[in-house]
Amino acid sequence: MKIPKRIASAVINSLKGGVVPRIGLPYITVGRELEIDALLHDVDIIAEGGASFRFIVGKYGSGKSFLLQTIRSHVMDRNFVVVDADLSPERRLQGTKGQGLATYKELIRNMSTKTRPDGGALTLILDRWISGIQSETVAESGLDTSDPRFRKLVEQKIYTVISALNEMVHGFDFAKLLTIYFHAYWDGDDESKAKVVKWFRGEYTTKTEAKSELGVNIIITDDDWYEYIKLFAVFLKQAGYSGLLVLIDELVNIYKVPNSITRQYNYEKILTMYNDTLQGKAQYLGIIMGGTPQCIEDTRRGVYSYEALRSRLAEGRFGREGVKDMLAPVIHLTPLTNEEMLVLIEKLTDIHAQLFGYAPTLTQEDMVQFIQIEFGRIGADSHITPREVIRDFIELLDIVYQNPQLQVAQLLQSSSFSYAQPQTDGDDGEDAIAPEFAEFDI
Template sequence: MKIPKRIASAVINSLKGGVVPRTGLPYITVGRETEINALLHDVDIISDGGASFRFIVGKYGSGKSFLLQTIRSHVMDRNFVVVDADLSPERRLQGTKGQGLATYKELIRNMSTKTRPDGGALTLILDRWISSVQSQVISESDISDNSPEFDKAVEKKIYEVINTLSEMVHGFDFSKLLTIYYHASREGNDEQKAKVVKWFRGEYVNKTEAKSELGINIIITDDDWYEYIKLFAMFLKMAGYNGLLVLVDELVNIYKIPNSITRQYNYEKILTMYNDTLQGKAKYIGIIMGGTPQCIEDTRRGVYSYEALRSRLADGRFGREGIKDMLAPVIHLTPLTYEEMLVLTEKLADIHAQLFDYQQKITQEDMICFIKLEFGRIGSDSHITPREVIRDFIELLDIIYQNPNINISEFISSESISYSKPAIEENAAEEDEFAEFEI
């Protein structure tokens, strides 16, 4: 398995820091086949004009963010546009001080395509749309792009897109902005194009500013930003993409909101999105949200505290532990098996050796011994996560690389490591207990 050094570096450094790398995921993806297949089935439905909504639920470090980023890579290869954002105290789904708009801005800032996987793809998408319309006009008629009739033919094509969008909420103004962008592009007016992009990004502070610069008497707000996400989904389909996937992680930040009324408003926004996708009010859009079991299932502060959501999302009478229902709106992540963790450590050892240009010394027997040690900790059956195991393993690889004379087998099985780990685990358990008490 050959991997470019820049990608190898990003993978190792990200994982060692406890975060999910944005690139190189196919090199380290292990397990989760059933979850990935279920979500990719949703993607097929979205590309046919449908919509989907899923929750990915798992403990901290269990692989929620990793699964979201894996799906992100998969769907971009399938000609989807992806927008993603992590919620925070400043970014919510609904707010009175710009928190909902802040989430929208983050989503649009992270708009990504296969050719622009790191975000910032909005301008590229708009330019590609205009170019594709012009190409269609040239291919479908004998008109050259220098002909006076060319502009009229292109505008006619653009109005076909615009008329469809105009029927949606806020569609008229959205369509008007697309027209302004086309004329600015045709005239080479980059300043006007930049103003339209600024509006789409939600960066206009008030209506007066938008009116004076663009002639549009409306701006994106906390209350209606989701309507524009739906408009983008329809527009992207007409611009030649297969659909839009919206990824929202860290739902726990809604769970942490101290004001119960504010939490309920945020859960009401989730209910609106859920109903839109399942009732066919939204098209060519998929929404996936990630959160911990507590922030979903807690009936006092979590998603299930909103009765309309709990009745829709809670497991039915036939739900059983250990039996997966991949068609349910909530997907619970189960721990990776020992065998899957072994495969993952083998991949990481290979990437680490390529990154630092050394002959791999650690054997499969050493890796098995390492995994036995990790899963032999006190409470590991319910508390250990892939994040902890990966960080420990990369630390081990770093030590082996920097100390080439070390006896790996003896080092892994030494009593100092075996006895120090449970002590750390006990301290962590105490911290968790106090953390829960504070909440």
């Protein structure tokens, strides 16, 4: 498995820092086949004009964000546009001080396509749309681009695309701005193009400013930003993409809001999104939200505290431990098995060796012992997460690489690491440890 050093570095450094890398995920994806297949089935429905809404639920470090980023990579390969944002105290779904609009801005800022996977793809999408229509017009009409009739034909195609938006809420103004952008693109007016992009990004603060610069008497606000997400989904389909996928993580930040009324307003926004996608009021749109079990299932402060959502999302009478329903709106992540974790650390060993240019020294037995030690901790079956195991293992790889004189087997058996091992009594009743390696702190 050959991996470019740029990607290898991003993978190792991100995982060691406890965050999910935005590139290189196919090199380290292990398990989660059922979850990925279920979400990609939703993607097929979205591409055909449907919509979907899912919650990904798992405790901190269990792989929620990793699964979201994996789906992000998959759908961009399928010609989808992806927008993603993590909620925070400053970013919510609804707020009185611009918190909802802040989430919208973050989503648009992170707008990504296969050719622009790192975000900032809005201008590229708009330019590609117009350029594509021009190429299509040339092929169909045979006219030269300098022919006066050519612009009229292009305008007709542009209006055909944006006319599909006029029936939607705020669709008329959205279509008007697309028209302004087209004329600015044609005339080479970069200043006007930038103003339209600024409006789409939600950066106009007053209607007066938008009216004077663009001639539209409306701006995107806390209350209606989601309507523009639905408009973008339909427009992107018209512009040649398969649809729009919205990824929102860290729902726990709504759970943490101290004011119960503010929390309810946010849950009401989730209910609106959920109903729109399931009732066919949204098209070409998928929404996936990630959160911890507590922030979803707590009936006092969580999503389930909003009765209309709890009645829609709670498991039925047939749900039970060990039985997965991947068609339910809430997907609960189960821990990766020991075997899957072993496969993962084997991949990380290979990537680490390629990054630093050395022959791997860890044997299969070393890796098995590492997994046994990690999962042998007291309470590991319910509390240990892939994030912790991965971080420990990369630290081990770093130490062994920088100290080649160390024996891995002895290092794993040292007292500094043996806190994780099941205790075994020696003949004298004392714990059997290897004190000569106590100085190695891993």
